[in-house]
Amino acid sequence: MRTALVRRTVLTASAVSLALLATACGSDKAGTKADAKPSAAASSPAAPAAKAKTDAELSALLVTKAELADHLFTAVPKDEVALGEAASGDKAECLPVVKTQGTAIVGTAAGVARTKAVAMPKEGASPEDTAAAGLKALAGTRTSVTLASYEGKGAEEAFAAVKAAATACAxxxxxxxEGETTKIDKVVSGTATGGDEALALTLEAAVEGTKVTTETVLVRKGNTLATHTASALGVAEKPTAIVAAQVKKLG
Structure with a gap:
């Protein structure tokens, strides 16, 4: 029986894979709807104690197809957000790490914006190839990006909470x-660059005898915390290009 972890991964993949299939039929609305025009006023980095950004201001700072033309971007469904917010761990100290896996927010944020991305087929691909890529997205890696802005030093505190949880839950x-349990075998902390602070996490689990991983990169820029979580039905690829584009857009 598939665990809730795998079902959540399939849910995460569904929107982007269906959007790719729609693209194969001659529609790119799903790829453009989530794109937002850059905000010149929000392009400069905020100081740690600056006033928090609103949902709208963060939405303008989300990475889009304008920054990564070879990726398709779609909105994160509310039911997927709800799954992440309801998730829990058997150890209270691990909750901040759990939150990073489901587009949930660590701590109390004043503003939130989310998107998800998957690599597009190469330019010039036939509709059949594009459709095949849409189906492949179900098994491939897709990345959820969550921007959260905090009042005062909330972003620093949230980043510190995740870092401490990763160490405690290594x-x-x-x-x-969804009422089902999955054993996360280990949490591996790694290095990442960008912003004022950055941290990379790899979560490993065995689901039905198959190794499953997620790759998460947290970047704090002033009072904004960007969480990039790449997941797959197997071993996820690191979201290197998406992280680089998002960090650059944050300023």
Whole structure:
């Protein structure tokens, strides 16, 4: 039986894969709807104690197709957000890490914006190839990006909470989602660059005998925390290009 972790991964993939299939039929609305015009007023970095950004201001700062033309971007469905917000772990100290896996927010944010992305087929691909790419997206890596802005030093505190949780839960924990449990075998902390602080996390699990990983990169820029989580039905690829584009857009 598939675990809730795998079902959540399939849910995350559905919107982007269907959007690719729509593109194969001659429609690019799904790829353009989530794109937002850059905001010149929000292009400069905020100081740690600056006033928090609103949802609208953060939406203008989300990475879009304008920054990564070879990716398709779609909105994160509310039911997917709800799954992440309801998820929990058997160890209270692991909750900040759990939050990063489901586009949920660590701490109390004043503004939030989300998007998800998947690599597009190469330019010039036939409609059949594009459709095949849409189906492949179900098994491939897709990345959710969550921007959260905090009052005062909230972003610093949220970043510190995730970093501490990753260390405390390095030996693993049990994730509960939709009433089902999945054993996360280990949490590996790594280095990342960009912003004022950055952290990379790799979560490993074995689902039905298959190794499943997620790759998460957190970047704090002033009072905004950007969380990029790449997931797949197997081993996820690192969201290097998406992280670089998002960090650049944050300023």
């Amino acid at each position: 030996g693993g924990f049990t994730l509960t989602m």
